Amino acid sequence: MNRKQLLKSWKYKLMLFKAYFEHGYSFMSYPKWVVAIFGIGEVVNKNYNIVIIGAFIFFISCVVIGWLFIKWGFYEAQQEVSNQFNLFVKELRKRKTI
Numbered sequence: 001m002n003r004k005q006l007l008k009s010w011k012y013k014l015m016l017f018k019a020y021f022e023h024g025y026s027f028m029s030y031p032k033w034v035v036a037i038f039g040i041g042e043v044v045n046k047n048y049n050i051v052i053i054g055a056f057i058f059f060i061s062c063v064v065i066g067w068l069f070i071k072w073g074f075y076e077a078q079q080e081v082s083n084q085f086n087l088f089v090k091e092l093r094k095r096k097t098i
Contacts (some may be wrong), residue, residue, distance in 0.1 A: 017063070023075065024066030032058070 006012050025032075035058055042050045069075060083089040 020063050020066035020070065021059075022066065023069045024062035024064065027065050027069065028058070028062055 001009070035054060039051050039054055042048075042054075
């Protein structure tokens with residue numbers, strides 16, 4: 001499969017959506033505990049609709065935050081920080097400058 005076909009495929013779009021969600025979820029890792037505590041409280045009070053609405057809002061916020069993370073170039077910056085400590089990348093960059 002060539003690059004153009006890959007970028008139009010449903011598999012690529014699904015993986016891109018997954019990347020948006022996962023990056024947003026990683027940013028929401030600490031606030032999720034606050035949301036979980038409120039969710040447990042609402043379940044105890046039998047307010048299941050509020051829990052479902054809250055879960056949906058949390059999901060949407062993860063996707064939006066992940067999309068912004070990738071759109072604004074933070075993903076590339078994160079990769080560059082990771083590359084600074086990756087021995088393989090250091091070796092490749094050293095060879096390239098010679």
